[in-house]
Amino acid sequence: MAVAGDADIAVRGDDRRSGRSPARRGRPGGQGGQSRRERANHPGLFLVPAFAVLGIFFFLPTLFNFVYAFTDWSGFKSEIDFVGFKNFRDLTVTGTLFGSLRITLVYALLVAIFQNVFGLALAVLLERDTRLNRFARVCFFIPVVMSALAVGYIFQALLKPDGALNGAVGAVLGTDVTIAWLGDTTWTIVVVALIHAWKWMGLSMLIYLAGLKTMPEDILEAARIDGASAWKAFWAVRFPLLAPAVTFSVATALLGSMNGFDIVQATTEGGPARTTEILNIFIYRTFGQGLFAQATTMSLILFLTVVLLAFPLIRTLRKREEVL
Amino acid sequence: MAARLQPVVVVILVVVLIGVPLWLVVATAGKSQGEALTPDFSLPTEWHLLDNIGEVWDRGRVPAAFAGSMLVMVPAVFGVLVLGSMAAWILARRSSRFFSVLYAGAISGIVLPPAVVTIVLLLRQLGLAGTAVGMIGVYMGIYMSTVVFFVTGFIRTIPTQLEEAARVDGAGPVKVFGRIILPLLRPVLATATILICLYVWNDVFYAFFVIGGRIDTLPLNLFQVASAGLYLNNWHLIFTYVVVMSLPLVVVFVVAQRRIISGITSGAVK
Numbered sequence: 001m002a003v004a005g006d007a008d009i010a011v012r013g014d015d016r017r018s019g020r021s022p023a024r025r026g027r028p029g030g031q032g033g034q035s036r037r038e039r040a041n042h043p044g045l046f047l048v049p050a051f052a053v054l055g056i057f058f059f060l061p062t063l064f065n066f067v068y069a070f071t072d073w074s075g076f077k078s079e080i081d082f083v084g085f086k087n088f089r090d091l092t093v094t095g096t097l098f099g100s101l102r103i104t105l106v107y108a109l110l111v112a113i114f115q116n117v118f119g120l121a122l123a124v125l126l127e128r129d130t131r132l133n134r135f136a137r138v139c140f141f142i143p144v145v146m147s148a149l150a151v152g153y154i155f156q157a158l159l160k161p162d163g164a165l166n167g168a169v170g171a172v173l174g175t176d177v178t179i180a181w182l183g184d185t186t187w188t189i190v191v192v193a194l195i196h197a198w199k200w201m202g203l204s205m206l207i208y209l210a211g212l213k214t215m216p217e218d219i220l221e222a223a224r225i226d227g228a229s230a231w232k233a234f235w236a237v238r239f240p241l242l243a244p245a246v247t248f249s250v251a252t253a254l255l256g257s258m259n260g261f262d263i264v265q266a267t268t269e270g271g272p273a274r275t276t277e278i279l280n281i282f283i284y285r286t287f288g289q290g291l292f293a294q295a296t297t298m299s300l301i302l303f304l305t306v307v308l309l310a311f312p313l314i315r316t317l318r319k320r321e322e323v324l
Numbered sequence: 325m326a327a328r329l330q331p332v333v334v335v336i337l338v339v340v341l342i343g344v345p346l347w348l349v350v351a352t353a354g355k356s357q358g359e360a361l362t363p364d365f366s367l368p369t370e371w372h373l374l375d376n377i378g379e380v381w382d383r384g385r386v387p388a389a390f391a392g393s394m395l396v397m398v399p400a401v402f403g404v405l406v407l408g409s410m411a412a413w414i415l416a417r418r419s420s421r422f423f424s425v426l427y428a429g430a431i432s433g434i435v436l437p438p439a440v441v442t443i444v445l446l447l448r449q450l451g452l453a454g455t456a457v458g459m460i461g462v463y464m465g466i467y468m469s470t471v472v473f474f475v476t477g478f479i480r481t482i483p484t485q486l487e488e489a490a491r492v493d494g495a496g497p498v499k500v501f502g503r504i505i506l507p508l509l510r511p512v513l514a515t516a517t518i519l520i521c522l523y524v525w526n527d528v529f530y531a532f533f534v535i536g537g538r539i540d541t542l543p544l545n546l547f548q549v550a551s552a553g554l555y556l557n558n559w560h561l562i563f564t565y566v567v568v569m570s571l572p573l574v575v576v577f578v579v580a581q582r583r584i585i586s587g588i589t590s591g592a593v594k
Contacts, residue, residue: 041487042417043497047426050411050468053403056450057443057465058433064442073445125334136334138581139342145577147526149543150566153550154345157352157363157559164348167364198341203588210589230326259437261529262543266550284532287441296441303437310435 062303069297075290087297096282101301104258104278107193111257114197116249119204120242124234126205127212137209141202148199152266155195156182159267182268185275192276196263200256204249211245212238247317254313258306353563360560376564384549384565389540395456396541397524400463404520405513407464408471413505415472416479427476433469438462440533447534454538462534463527467520478512479505515587525573542569 069087073080091097122140126133143151158164159181170177182188215238223233261280264270270277270285277285279302287295344365352360353376355368380386415427443462444453452458482505490500528543535541546565549558577584 038418041491041497041500042414044414044418046410046414046497046501050407050430050472051426053407053461053464054430054433054468056446057461058438058468059429061439061442061446062436064445065439068442068445122337125330125337128330130331132331132334136338137585138578139338141577141581141585142342142346142574145522145573146566146570147528147543147546149526149528149546150570153546153562153566154349157563158345158348160363162362164364167362206585206589213589255435262526280529283441284529287444287533292441292445296439299437299439299441303439306435306437314435 065296065300065303068293069300071293073293073296075292083293087294091294091297097298097301099274100277100279100282100298101305103189103276104302104305107189107196107260107264107276107278108254108257110190110193111196111200111260112250112254114194115200115204115253116246118197118201119249120208122201122205123208123212127209137202137205140205143199144202146199148196148262149266151195151199152263155198155263156267159191183272185273188268188272189276192264192267193257195267196257196260197253199263200253204253207245207249208242211242215241243317243321247314247321250317251310251314255306255310258302258309349563349566352559353567355560357558357560360563361557363559363563372560373564376560377568380549380561380564380568383552383561384545384568385540386542386545386565386568389542389545392456392540393525393542396459396463396539397521400460400467400524401517401520403460404464404467404471405516408468408516409475409506409509409513410501411468412472412475413479413501416476417484427472431469431473431476433466434473438466438530440530443530444533454535456535456539459531459534459539462530463520463524466530467523470520471516474512474516475509478509482508511587514583518584518587522573 068080070082070084071080072083072086088097126136126140156163160166161178161180161183163181165181166177166179181191184191219237219241220233223237228236259280260278261284264276264278264281265284268276270281279298283295283298283302286298348363348365351365351367352363354371354373356370356372359368411430415423415430447453447455447458447462450458452461486504486508487500490504495503526543528547531541531544535544537544546562546569549565550562552558
């Protein structure tokens with residue numbers, strides 16, 4: 001059925017195009033023949049397996065999100081009934097909904113800023129192709145290869161009150177230092193975002209390096225002849241030319257960290273006092289308690305937030321590119 | 325001035341930002357339980373790395389976890405690359421509005437988060453809950469968009485004349501795809517393979533929901549080892565596990581880094 005449908009619309013699409021160029025219509029064979037050949041050479045049947053996988057394992061569960069968020073599905077009873085907006089009301093009344101949402105957005109924003117500032121700084125620093133720089137690039141990419149869970153445990157050990165960092169600082173100062181880096185209700189979210197950015201800055205660095213390498217040499221030459229300092233040349237000429245790399249790197253960092261889980265789970269488990277409880281931590285915990293419908297409701301909130309955020313963000317970043 | 329300072333800055337940054345955390349891992353993995361209780365940067369008085377690996381091998385069920393990780397990763401990555409490339413070929417070559425709508429749908433998963441809770445419900449209904457097949461399907465569903473996006477962009481740079489030549493010789497679509505298109509996709513498929521292998525190998529979030537405990541995978545077992553020491557942190561075991569689990573990927577990466585880095589950079593910015 002799907003195949004018949006797409007063929008039908010494909011023909012109509014060709015008609016629309018041929019309307020614009022009437023000269024082509026008179027050609028022997030005509031548009032119908034061309035489209036039939038297109039269908040034979042690139043058969044829509046090749047799409048079926050991929051779309052079957054997408055349909056079953058991606059679109060259908062997403063559709064279910066919109067249904068089960070309005071039910072009382074849980075691990076405690078076998079039947080599932082509609083309850084309207086009860087889950088949304090409950091989550092709003094307890095303050096969890098807006099709390100987790102705010103934390104997730106703050107987290108994503110911080111990660112996007114840190115990861116891109118570090119990544120860009122590293123790319124500029126390591127731009128020249130010396131042996132040392134190549135070695136350093138490999139080093140900075142190692143955290144990207146490691147598991148985020150492992151990264152989380154490393155930083156937990158580093159940042160505990162009796163952990164390695166306080167120990168080293170204390171040894172230098174000659175006193176006992178017991179700063180709870182991961183125990184502050186205000187700043188811990190910033191620390192965790194820094195850890196997330198540390199893990200992924202190597203990827204941003206690569207993206208910016210690729211952008212810097214493909215820059216036309218003569219534009220920089222012109223800036224130099226005009227007497228621009230290195231600093232000025234960077235901000236006036238090179239940074240604007242990096243716009244496509246910025247789009248890609250900022251969008252993946254921001255939207256990727258909305259989906260974050262491992263690093264927060266391994267460092268703070270959402271604490272202290274739930275101040276780092278991003279949406280996926282809440283979903284994981286609520287699901288573990290058997291409150292499936294509430295977890296689904298949060299999953300729907302995450303979905304809608306990403307949709308509302310993604311399209312304006314990508315459009316704005318794309319518009320920045322067009323200014324060039 | 326700046327040129328002479330640059331190598332010094334690079335060395336300091338590498339040592340502080342990368343060297344220090346990795347040193348903590350290796351040093352702690354080499355310590356006995358008593359010494360590792362409060363992790364610091366000191367050298368172990370006596371190296372216990374092999375003993376620790378032996379203990380983690382049993383307690384963390386490393387062989388089973390390695391097998392489980394491979395069992396899920398290999399078919400998922402292979403499947404998503406083949407099916408994704410097939411779809412990408414058609415989506416790149418056909419230009420009607422209907423196909424651009426299909427393309428938008430196919431790449432929507434790059435941005436949209438997977439509905440992880442209702443996936444569990446669906447897998448139960450399909451009888452796939454907790455199975456490797458279910459997990460493979462979920463990973464394929466999540467990363468299909470990435471493959472379609474990268475490969476479609478790449479195919480658009482391949483001239484159609486190559487296909488036409490084969491068609492004149494009487495090759496059908498299957499032959500054209502298998503003999504002409506697929507071999508040409510090698511660079512972009514290499515990049516996609518690396519990225520998706522990384523994501524699947526290291527994933528713990530989706531594995532929690534889909535297989536939680538019924539199949540061993542490396543990240544799930546690392547989580548178990550770490551949680552088991554809730555009241556008595558077994559830092560020496562946690563970091564030994566981190567070493568065992570990360571070593572295959574880090575070694576593959578360091579050996580093939582030049583190709584991997586150039587592959588990712590050419591894929592990211594076009």
